[in-house]
Amino acid sequence: MGVSKLPAPRVPLSSRGYIDRMDAGLTAVKGAQEIIAMISSRRFVTRLVLGHNELADDGCVVLFKFLTSSVGRKYQIAEISLNSNCIGDRGLAAISDYLQGNQVLKVLFLQDNKFTGDAQTLTSFVTALNASRLELLSFTSNRNLSNPFVEVFLPSLDSPYLREIHLSAIGLTSLAAPHLISYISSPRCRLHTLKCSGNSLGFRAVKAIIRAIERHNFSLLIVEIYANHAVGPVSSDNTSGDDDDEDGVEGPASLDAWxxxxxxxxxxxxxxxxxxxxxxxxALQLLRYARPLLLTSSGHAPSTRCTDCSCAHPPGPRSGPADSDGAAAPAARGFAFRALPTELQLHIMSFLAPTLSPAQRIRIYTFASSPATLPRAGLCLPDRAGIGSMCVLDPSSMPFGMASGGCAGGKCAGATNSVVCHKEQQRAEWLSAVGCAAYDPLREGDTGADPVQ
Structure with a gap:
């Protein structure tokens, strides 16, 4: 009786570009060279998980010098995890060189290292961050950073792509609250997640931060500021513009107050x-109606014929039913919306999107009225369409006989282990491009007062 051969274990496509060397005993330069050898042996690498090693400054400098080189830049690395690696300021400077102008890296974990908060190093880092497309940054558990870190970092932070930042357990006190409040209240803050737990901000500072979010910030969706009881004497600095604590006196807040x-x-x-x-x-609804109403006649629209296939020209606009003398029937003429003054057209359409601010609506009108923003609309068969326009599925998760396309019947295949849903991704990119990824409190008739009283 022959021995049956067990099938090889499935390796998801999404994990084939991962290098996971967590807690692998990687040390200094030798450890960095081992990582570089692993990267060089692969055609592509999208994720580096190197936590709980001891690369330290020497190893970090060697690794990121390679990643910054022309050879290293060929690898489209979207996530790097370097938590608990004894990295100091010299290593952070090497990371800054790699981050400068980087359009690929999205996630960077730097928890529990030995950064000191040196002002010059932090200035270089935040400058590089502002010029990158990083979306998530974690400095959690770097307790040597403390208040001087936010004093340098937050006033200079102006990244248009940063959406999540972790500042938990880095030794912040109430003295850091004004810098946090200033950033949260400014248009420079585009975060949807802020984690700041395990510090010593104190009750008054936490309350002032919550008040700032309520009055000035409409983009934050997740905020963690747990375990922020003040240690030692309560600070008397005024972290809020209008103290309205219920007890009216300084001192430790009660559990009910927290x-x-x-x-x-x-x-x-x-x-x-x-x-x-x-x-x-x-925003999506307004675009749907503004496009046909504001876009100029079809003579100005770009051709929808594909250049790489033999599909037919789209049919021209059909004329309405005509009278015996050739004139269009009254029922077909309809209401001459485009004959109205432009201002009146835009005012009428504003009722389709009452939540949007005037600035948001104007950006959508500008986008909708430009033929240059029309997508290429070739009349190709589905199997001839570009792969980049569909969800990309993990082949190992697809049952036998399943079509290669990721979306079918108008439904996204995200629930069936799709790697990327391009439809959702493009929608999110468009909303961000027209400034409609968050509510804008600047309404008509605003006088500069707080939108939420």
Missing amino acids: KASEAHIRRVLLRNTHLKRETEKE
Whole structure:
């Protein structure tokens, strides 16, 4: 009786570009060289997981010098994890060189290292961050950073792509609160997630941060500021512009007061989530109607004929039913919307999106009225369409006989282990491009007062 051969284990396509060397005993330069050898042996690498080793500054400099080289840049690495690697300021400077102008890296974990918060190093890092497309950055558990870190980092932070930042357990006190509040309240803050737990901000500072989010920030959807009881004497600095603590005196807050603050921030974040959902829905709806109403006649529209296949020209616009003398029937003429003054057209369309601010609507009108923004609309058969326009599925998760396309019947295949849903990705990119990824509180008739009283 022959021995049956077991099938090879499935390796998901999404993980074939991963290098996972967590807790592998990688040390200094030798460890970095081992990682470089692994990278060089692969055709592509999308993720480096190197946590809980001891690369230190020497290893980090060698690794990122390679990644910054012309050879290293060929690898489209989207995520790097370097937590607990004894990396100091010299290593952070090497990371800054790699981050400068990087359009691929999206996620960077730097938890529990030995950064000191040197002002010059941090300035170089935040400058590189602003010029990158990094979306998630974690400095959690770097307790040597403390207040001087946010004093340098947050006032200079102006990344248009950063969406999530982790500043938990880095030794912050109430002295850091004004810098956090200033950033949260400014248009430079485009975050949807802020994690700042395990510090020593104190009750008054936490309450002032919540108040700032309520009044000035509509993009944050997840905020974690747990375990922020002040250690030692309560600071007398005024972290909020209008103290309205219920007890009216300084001192440790009660457990009930902390619970009330947690309930308050939950309500504020629910408000932001609801407004974001309404803003995105109305933005897409407004585009759907503004496109045919504002786009000029078909003579100005670009050709929809494909250049790489033999599909036919789209049929021309059909004329309505005509009278015996050749004139269009009254029922076919309809309401001459385009004959109205432009201002009146835009005002009428604004009722389709009452949640949007005037600036948001104008950006959508500008986009909708430009023929240059029309997508290429070749009349190709589905199997001739470009792969880049569909969801990309993990082949190992597809049952036998399943079509290669990721979306079918108008439904996205995200629930069946798709690697990327291009439809959702393109929609999110468009909403961000027209500034409709979050609610804009600047309404008509605003006088500069807080939108939420």
